Amino acid sequence: MREVAILGIGQTKIDEHWDRSLKDLAGEAVLVALKDAGLPGVEALFVGNMMSGPANNQQHLGASIADWVGLRYADAMHIEAACSSGSAAFRSALMAVASGEIDTAIAMGVEKMTDSPGEEITGYLATAADADWEVDMGLSFVALNALIMRRYMFEFGWKKDDFAPFSINAHANGAHNPFARFQEPISLADYQRAGSICEPINLMDASGIGDGAAAAVLVPLELAQQRGLPVIKVVGSGAATDTIAVHNRREPLWLKAAEISSKTAYAQAGVSPADIDIFEAHDAFSIMAALSLEGSGFAEKGQAPRLALDGEIRPTGRIPIATRGGLKARGHAVGATGMYQIVEVVQQLRGEATGTQVENARIGMAQNIGGSGSNIITHIFKRQ
Amino acid sequence: MREVAILGIGQTKIDEHWDRSLKDLAGEAVLVALKDAGLPGVEALFVGNMMSGPANNQQHLGASIADWVGLRYADAMHIEAACSSGSAAFRSALMAVASGEIDTAIAMGVEKMTDSPGEEITGYLATAADADWEVDMGLSFVALNALIMRRYMFEFGWKKDDFAPFSINAHANGAHNPFARFQEPISLADYQRAGSICEPINLMDASGIGDGAAAAVLVPLELAQQRGLPVIKVVGSGAATDTIAVHNRREPLWLKAAEISSKTAYAQAGVSPADIDIFEAHDAFSIMAALSLEGSGFAEKGQAPRLALDGEIRPTGRIPIATRGGLKARGHAVGATGMYQIVEVVQQLRGEATGTQVENARIGMAQNIGGSGSNIITHIFKRQ
Numbered sequence: 001m002r003e004v005a006i007l008g009i010g011q012t013k014i015d016e017h018w019d020r021s022l023k024d025l026a027g028e029a030v031l032v033a034l035k036d037a038g039l040p041g042v043e044a045l046f047v048g049n050m051m052s053g054p055a056n057n058q059q060h061l062g063a064s065i066a067d068w069v070g071l072r073y074a075d076a077m078h079i080e081a082a083c084s085s086g087s088a089a090f091r092s093a094l095m096a097v098a099s100g101e102i103d104t105a106i107a108m109g110v111e112k113m114t115d116s117p118g119e120e121i122t123g124y125l126a127t128a129a130d131a132d133w134e135v136d137m138g139l140s141f142v143a144l145n146a147l148i149m150r151r152y153m154f155e156f157g158w159k160k161d162d163f164a165p166f167s168i169n170a171h172a173n174g175a176h177n178p179f180a181r182f183q184e185p186i187s188l189a190d191y192q193r194a195g196s197i198c199e200p201i202n203l204m205d206a207s208g209i210g211d212g213a214a215a216a217v218l219v220p221l222e223l224a225q226q227r228g229l230p231v232i233k234v235v236g237s238g239a240a241t242d243t244i245a246v247h248n249r250r251e252p253l254w255l256k257a258a259e260i261s262s263k264t265a266y267a268q269a270g271v272s273p274a275d276i277d278i279f280e281a282h283d284a285f286s287i288m289a290a291l292s293l294e295g296s297g298f299a300e301k302g303q304a305p306r307l308a309l310d311g312e313i314r315p316t317g318r319i320p321i322a323t324r325g326g327l328k329a330r331g332h333a334v335g336a337t338g339m340y341q342i343v344e345v346v347q348q349l350r351g352e353a354t355g356t357q358v359e360n361a362r363i364g365m366a367q368n369i370g371g372s373g374s375n376i377i378t379h380i381f382k383r384q
Numbered sequence: 385m386r387e388v389a390i391l392g393i394g395q396t397k398i399d400e401h402w403d404r405s406l407k408d409l410a411g412e413a414v415l416v417a418l419k420d421a422g423l424p425g426v427e428a429l430f431v432g433n434m435m436s437g438p439a440n441n442q443q444h445l446g447a448s449i450a451d452w453v454g455l456r457y458a459d460a461m462h463i464e465a466a467c468s469s470g471s472a473a474f475r476s477a478l479m480a481v482a483s484g485e486i487d488t489a490i491a492m493g494v495e496k497m498t499d500s501p502g503e504e505i506t507g508y509l510a511t512a513a514d515a516d517w518e519v520d521m522g523l524s525f526v527a528l529n530a531l532i533m534r535r536y537m538f539e540f541g542w543k544k545d546d547f548a549p550f551s552i553n554a555h556a557n558g559a560h561n562p563f564a565r566f567q568e569p570i571s572l573a574d575y576q577r578a579g580s581i582c583e584p585i586n587l588m589d590a591s592g593i594g595d596g597a598a599a600a601v602l603v604p605l606e607l608a609q610q611r612g613l614p615v616i617k618v619v620g621s622g623a624a625t626d627t628i629a630v631h632n633r634r635e636p637l638w639l640k641a642a643e644i645s646s647k648t649a650y651a652q653a654g655v656s657p658a659d660i661d662i663f664e665a666h667d668a669f670s671i672m673a674a675l676s677l678e679g680s681g682f683a684e685k686g687q688a689p690r691l692a693l694d695g696e697i698r699p700t701g702r703i704p705i706a707t708r709g710g711l712k713a714r715g716h717a718v719g720a721t722g723m724y725q726i727v728e729v730v731q732q733l734r735g736e737a738t739g740t741q742v743e744n745a746r747i748g749m750a751q752n753i754g755g756s757g758s759n760i761i762t763h764i765f766k767r768q
Binding site for chain 2: 001002021044050051053054056057058059060061062063064066067071072073074075076077078079080081082088091092095096098099100101102124126127128129130131132135237239240241242243244245248256257260370371374375
């Protein structure tokens with residue numbers, strides 16, 4: 001297997017982009033990433049997206065975006081793994097370059113939900129859950145996460161306010177990120193008076209969805225080393241699924257797929273959780289950030305809120321998460337989220353995370369979750 | 385790059401499966417392929433599908449199908465490239481195994497359109513075309529192909545009946561395939577009296593869509609060689625896109641993406657068109673079979689109908705196509721079609737194509753087209 005590095009990154013602000021199309025957002029991310037990489041084009045394009053079929057009347061995003069950005073005749077395909085579509089596209093690009101089949105690739109994620117023809121985004125999002133046994137019973141994603149969070153509070157004795165630090169940290173960091181959807185810090189009082197969405201989840205526990213695109217250019221390591229810039233190497237990639245329905249899991253409070261995918265990535269990278277300097281976790285809901293930290297070995301089962309309460313998830317803490325705002329404040333552009341996480345890890349490892357730079361960050365990890373933990377993809381990156 | 389072989393294949397009959405779900409069809413193809421391979425499971429699952437989101441209210445097919453077939457915790461993702469989704473999934477699986485990241489993989493395609501909640505299949509299919517500049521102008525896929533066919537007849541002087549042999553050959557071959565949707569031969573008279581869909585395309589020029597699933601097990605070559613069965617090696621894989629809108633192409637009658645992807649595959653395999661013993665072409669419409677033969681180097685530009693009229697596309701001819709019925713008679717299960725083509729090439733190379741076996745078939749090619757030639761993926765296989 002050939003070693004692979006990231007040569008360029010690009011992203012758009014996450015927002016309700018009423019005046020911009022999916023192609024427009026995708027194009028911006030791709031062109032910024034190409035410029036950052038100093039390349040005129042690439043051989044292959046891997047597009048992560050969850051719901052352009054129903055939301056934009058456009059499938060076939062590989063060909064569509066390749067055409068739009070001028071990558072004429074490129075090899076291109078669209079990869080979908082619900083909210084983990086972005087990192088699934090990255091993993092596909094990684095294997096393509098690692099195999100030697102492709103020399104230069106762009107992995108990207110894009111989602112455009114605002115102004116969709118059907119206006120049923122909650123319904124489209126629910127297609128990531130089990131259609132027969134969850135959605136048909138009336139479960140939306142926030143409802144599924146509310147059930148998990150309530151059980152977690154019951155099992156481990158945490159109170160609602162114990163989850164506040166996840167949201168406060170995310171918003172504090174997002175305030176420094178010009179690409180974040182929400183750029184204002186929040187206080188404990190803000191968290192406490194936030195309206196309930198589906199008890200115990202309130203507005204400050206739930207990430208805000210939004211439109212956006214993020215991209216990275218992948219090349220063989222030798223090519224990146226010739227550039228003379230800080231080289232960001234991909235050192236670990238793991239992916240695992242779990243039952244799509246939460247009720248089928250033996251332990252609904254344990255993300256087995258996070259455990260498996262992170263262990264695979266740690267083994268490939270030759271590191272342990274103690275070596276990770278920053279961790280872009282998938283905080284679609286506060287409870288998911290907690291479960292992700294536990295499944296990946298940063299906290300004991302049921303103990304992640306302790307880490308958060310002790311300030312260890314802040315940029316100055318033991319394991320900084322949501323360093324550019326996370327899904328909560330940077331925003332959750334669904335099929336693009338995994339690529340935002342990777343772009344942000346690269347920013348940290350390059351020392352470009354203005355305002356929330358983690359000192360001496362050398363090894364970073366990104367973990368992207370699809371469905372309620374039914375697909376989890378973990379990548380580890382290292383600055384050479 | 386590690387060499388890769390196909391160890392097992394599986395498929396369901398293509399039909400209007402009113403009584404079967406997407407998961408049910410997918411499960412059958414996967415379990416048959418695993419049994420054929422003699423493996424209890426695989427590490428990774430790559431699912432090709434075009435429209436399960438709108439048609440089945442279910443995205444996230446990687447996790448969903450892995451869960452259903454008992455591949456608990458497997459790495460799994462869904463790949464979409466419109467009608468070329470099946471071969472895009474195969475190509476992803478190929479790169480995963482070739483890279484060394486994955487040792488055993490299943491590539492599969494599945495589509496279930498009958499009894500969909502929205503009942504707007506023509507609309508879902510149109511999401512493979514350019515939403516802004518084709519579909520919004522009222523163009524469906526049959527309309528796009530009708531425009532291409534009419535121009536082709538005008539440019540090269542062919543008459544409508546000159547396309548009949550494509551359909552007659554497909555139906556003659558499909559009559560021997562128990563998995564084919566249509567298993568009855570047709571005559572020239574049948575072709576001539578077939579109702580028009582969109583002139584000049586009639587019912588016998590257009591493939592019949594249907595529900596189905598097909599799968600193949602990919603492993604490193606050494607593993608396949610230990611089995612003592614005929615080893616089917618993947619020797620070439622090429623993929624290319626073109627403008628998504630047909631009107632943006634300099635030459636709308638030339639499939640540039642077929643030319644590029646087939647040349648890539650020929651170069652990798654070290655063969656030329658003259659070495660190919662069978663060719664599973666993407667005959668979604670008769671005109672596409674013709675353009676595919678030309679773009680891949682089997683006929684001069686504008687001359688493919690000559691090949692067909694001379695009987696050279698039959699199992700006994702120079703370049704047999706649609707040997708198990710093709711999209712026309714075996715049926716076009718959209719996101720599964722690319723995998724049906726690959727499964728059929730393997731059947732031919734193994735000598736298992738009862739009734740339409742091409743004598744001494746040693747090298748076979750499959751070419752899958754997404755959109756109106758906007759994504760074309762070509763694979764070449766060789767019996768060792």
